[in-house]
Amino acid sequence: MKYAYYPGCSLEAGSAAYDVSVRAVAKVLGFELEELDDWNCCGATEYFSQDELVATSVIARNLAICRPDQKELIAPCAACFLNLKKTDQLMAEHSEVRSKVNEALAAGGLHYDPGQVRVRHLLDLIYTDIGEAALREKIKQPLTGLRVAPYYGCQVVRPMNGFDNTEYPMKMDELFTWLGAEVVDYPVKAHCCGGHMTQISEGAAYELIRRLLDSAVEHEADLILCMCPMCQLNLDAYQALVSSYFQKNFQMPIIFFTQLLGVALGLDFETVKIGKEIVSAGPVIKAKLGAAPSQTGA
Amino acid sequence: MVTDTHQDHRSDFFQEVVSDTPGGEQLAHCLQCGSCGGSCPNGSDMQYTPRTIFAMINAGRREEVLAANTMWYCVSCYFCTTRCPQQIPITDLMYALKRLAIAEGKAKDTDAPALARTFTGFVENFGRSFEFGLASRYYLLNKPLSMFKLVPMGMGLFTRGRLHLLPNRIRQMDQLRAIIKKAREIGGAS
Structure with a gap:
């Protein structure tokens, strides 16, 4: 099992223990996390209080730079997970958001069609894809x-x-x-x-x-x-x-x-x-x- | 979605608030039930609970709403949003009120806009946020005296290798900046 991985900024420094332990656990459980190349900060809650379109466009860049074979993006951080998932959903449900975000992305030579990437939290991956039987076996x-x-x-x-x-x-x-x-x-x-x-x-x-x-x-x-x-x-x-x-x-x-x-x-x-x-x-x-x-x- | 039969009677301010939030027009169906305020972990610190703020928005009391502390105590926990029986995106509307208050210089007695600007400033320079830089710049510029009591915590994090003194920078900064610049030009949420 191979997934694209979006560690998020906190996991690079203050919460490196989360990143290191996730990667170590992945090796034992036999799934592969491929770090998304050149990902940018999701903006946490801080762009949303300034400019909603900048907020969603900054987040959408990460969805747009996923390769066609990177269909599932795993985020361990709560804010990153919500932002990525929310942006995908807003673009899917509101055509005006979809067109405006894509107009902004086009300035960077990018495009994103909602639904192209499935954003998931790490807990979901371990609970659902690995599951009880496989986990019990590895204890x-x-x-x-x-x-x-x-x-x-x-x-x-x-x-x-x-x-x-x-x-x-x-x-x-x-x-x-x-x-x-x-x-x-x-x-x-x-x-x-x-x-x-x-x-x-x-x-x-x-x-x-x-x-x-x-x-x-x-x-x-x-x-x-x-x-x-x-x-x-x-x-x-x-x-x-x-x-x-x-x-x-x-x-x-x-x-x-x-x-x-x-x-x-x-x-x-x-x-x-x-x-x-x-x-x-x-x-x-x-x-x-x-x-x-x-x-x-x- | 139910049709808003009172659309003609909505205040201009109501339109201003909901137009900047995808799905925000659901606010027209607020029942004034108060589930939002009752669910809010910071409701007791708010001058007006979300329910009251929504009634004030409906009544067009623009100045009082934008000067209120309500949205600045919103921690984006989304309890109100998931509990609202009318599917009003309440947390997102709080963000809309923050944006309007900042744009008009009405955000008072809160350092939240300063924290937000400091945070996004790092994103626009490096493409990543940076905890040590964020905390030190924000506190130095906004509340230098508060820094002293945070020193033991900072040292605790530092000695465990949890504070990096330099940020990482993404390779495609130009691309990210071009996207941000374009998004600012287009503006608005929807």
Whole structure:
């Protein structure tokens, strides 16, 4: 199985652990991710608040530069996934958007027909295309005893993911149940992490982060699993600031779901970059799973 | 889609807001049920919830709407959009209000436009965004005093190799710039 891969800007630096672990997991599970050549930033939410046509045209360049044989484009980041999928859909449903975006693309010698590329999130690929039987077969280190809180955030599940419930998604829950983990059923798993509000209105953002951390603590999670770089950054890097803001003492490790999936597949911590998070996840994983020989250092 | 039987009575401002959003004309069918405000994680920080803003748009209260903080507290979580019983693209309408407020200099008491400009400035120079450059430039220019309390976090990220000091640049910058320039010339959403 071969897919075009759109890593997105965050996966080049701050969330390299996501990128590295995705690629490592792909090798074990036997699918190939071919990075889209010369992709550009999707603009996150920031172009949409300035100019809608610039926003969609910047995103559409990435769809237009896919080769004819690159029919499925995999995005691990929530904002990238939504932007790519939304632009394809807007172009499909609104002829005026389609013609205007193509007029802009033509200035760069490009053209895109909606539907040409199917945009999918990485979780969908692993859940649907790899699936339960193949995953169970590859387990080297069952996650038995580890209490994980799958955190979906917003933009993969809403408004249009097409593969999971928009209110109460379950696909990551199921995935980690297959891997032997105790999946924590907590009510805020698809609520907002605050997004860019950590930089604009910190009080508002910190309150949203607090709700997530409090709920995970209340439900006795050992760690939270993310599938978006912004969510991981807000919950992990801002955790100490949120703690001091609310006079709490959060010590909740936040990692990407692909990192723990890698551990279950027998990859060591270094290979899946456990240790890049600010609140260390290594100790609790080791403590709960025992000293498995494949796990060397955190 | 239901026909808008009251089209003749809609305010000019209503037309202005919905015309800049694909599918925005659904706003004509707002029931004022309040599912949007009730679903909003930041509703309590908003001067007017989305439901109230929609009533104000309908009433043509342009100045008050564009000066409101409502859209600046929208975090694009899309709960309102997926829950709206009338399929109104509420999050997208919030973006439309942001664009109008920025264009008219009405965005007050928010650093969101500055963050947006800094972010897209990097995209237009490099084709990629760049977390370290974005954060340092944005804070230096907009809230230098807030930088101090972020230093420990920045160091934590830096020591783990999570802050890159230089951005990546795409090869076809000229192509991307030509597309952006053309899109700006054409303008509008639909």
